[in-house]
Amino acid sequence: MLPSPASTAPPANTAIRRLRGDRSPAEFAAAVRRAAREIGEQVSCDARYVGRLESGEIRCPNYAYERVFRHMFPGLTPADLGFAPRQAVRGRRTTAPPAAPLEPTYEESDVQRRAFMTGGPAAFATALLPQQRAAAPARAGAAEVAAVHDAVRQIRLHDDRHGGDGLYTQAAGALRGAYRLLDDTSHSAATGAGLASGAGELAISVGWLAHDSGRLPEARSHYAEALATARMAGDPALEVHAFCNTSFLARDAGRHREAVRAAQAAQVLARDLGSARLLSLLALREAGGLAGLGERRRCELALARAHTLFGHGAADADPGWMSFFGEAELAGLEAQAWSALGRPGRAAGAARHAVLLQDPHFVRNLALYQAELAINLHRAGSRAEAASVAGSARRLLPTLRSTRVHTMLTTL
Template sequence: MDRRAFLADTVGVAVGAGLPAHPRPLTPVGAPGAVGTAHLLELRAGLHSLFQLDDAYGGYDVRSLAVRHLRRVRRIVSTRTYPDTIGRQLQLLAGEAAEHCGWLFYDADDQDSARLYWGQALTSATVLKDPNLDVLVFSSMSLQACHEGRPREGLELARAAQERAIRLSSPTLRSIIAAREARALSLMNDGRAAGRRLSEAMRLVDSSSTGRGRPAPEWAAFHGHAELDYAQGMLYTELGRHDSAVQFLRAALAHQDRTYGRNRALYRLTLANSLVRSGAVDEGAAHAVESLEHLGEVESGRVTRKLHEVTDLLRRYDADTARRAVEELSEYARAKGAA
């Protein structure tokens, strides 16, 4: 069975994410009767498994599963009976699922669809007056704005998220958003302010390890020192200080948990880019080729874009290692496009 067929199998979602089976069968959510806590937990477990699949494989293939899960939640909200307390949780889950659909389309580099789902999620956050969902949507939209060359808007969105996150008293959440503020500031060529926000992000993540403040939400599990090393590397890249960027990008790759397959692929290609730009063409080419071993497991528009960027960069060099790397990278891209 190929990976697409595996991901399309609803049983494969739980298996692929390494989730245990539920200890006892639940009443099907399409069966008569009121929706209860057990059904809500089942639907939330489905969203959790989608988080894990995205972390491992990227958003390209997972997004169709997420859209179907969102439809399922919305159908239950619209057609089933439940107490008000369960109803609010179902509506919140629908908003979170819509936000995750937005993230997956963003990662697949379908930005118009990402905007559509994030708009739906923001509507849910507004109606429910839920600050956690507000923070999640604004911080995601900040990344998209930076990705599309609108860093000033990205900074405003990150600051809106930070304003709400402060009220939630979660150091990890505030650290994530401070790093996104830093990204926007670096793209605005304000390296000094970006550095200050990254320092604050590091202080906050260290504070979270002491148990201070509220625990981070589930979606924030990816954040830690590896993510901040990567953010620091990206800051130096934007400033043209590629030697300094390499140091932090190496650390990010070394410390990133192997369950985050998409991020590891992105980190390695970003490191290859910075190595080449710093003059270490042979080592950069080697990292780019080494990434191919893992790219067969990852479908991510952001990773594919980075692969093309590194390939185009290596074409500028006459070194044998660069030429061989370009041949291998180009052959991989052709084979993937024909698949």
């Protein structure tokens, strides 16, 4: 016997209805949007969304809404707000992206991701998930600081090789655990600084996973969280990193003026950090935004500045997170700028240089540069070569989980 519609309907969320109080759904929605602006979030809450919340149709809101509700109702957990644990709602993806050839390799890479995220320090941080109500240690010390920073390193290592898809949910859990350590434990000033630095870097890493896997609003939220952490902790190096990633995200989202402003703000802060390579990367971020605005001359000047700064060489002051930034990345970002300016010939030349220089072990970047090369060869009229390069990139996809690169190739 089939269940009746009433028996399969989700339970109403009486907690949210109680918190709305005497306000109409539209008034409550306005309060949600106002709270979002207070913490730098952007949500499109309206009366219909409130109705979906109260009916139980939305069993667990996305991360942006979760942050807003935490701001509106401090001290209340998602469970207190009537929401189900995120892992119980979303589950784990078990099928590959649309391209059929990818299916045989997905389970293998997914097993690798599970092993990566369930071992070592990442498991320690994930164990502190608020939804699980795990007890944080009463006092945090060097071991907890090391665990958070090791989680950052492990996430970056795996992302460098494969991309962000499939890793984001687990990494976001580690991030919540890190902030729980920072907020819910007693600790010395030095430990607090270490936790803040680690949590901020972890927020940026999780934001990048969101960016790479196509979750742009979530990425923006995580970067804003990292920026707020940096400012509260008085950590200019962390603030520069957050601005750098914010600029990159804004460019990809089509907010080119924001990309330029964020890159320029980062450059002001980075002048005292002693890293010419960092300033080179930030000049490239600015160039990407300027290219999107069609400001060719200013973009060319920023590119020239990036090359000059890069030529100063590496230094002890170069941040550890910039390990990805070598000659290949310099050429790849230059290719993207020329492409945005409508110069496919120059873009293809830079992209070809990036492909030749890239370490083949870093599959995501190699596929990205090949995709950029193929797209610009196609635009420049070299259709046969474009098809050949695109075929090479496609052969890398079975070991790659990056929505950004998949989208580029699909578009081509």
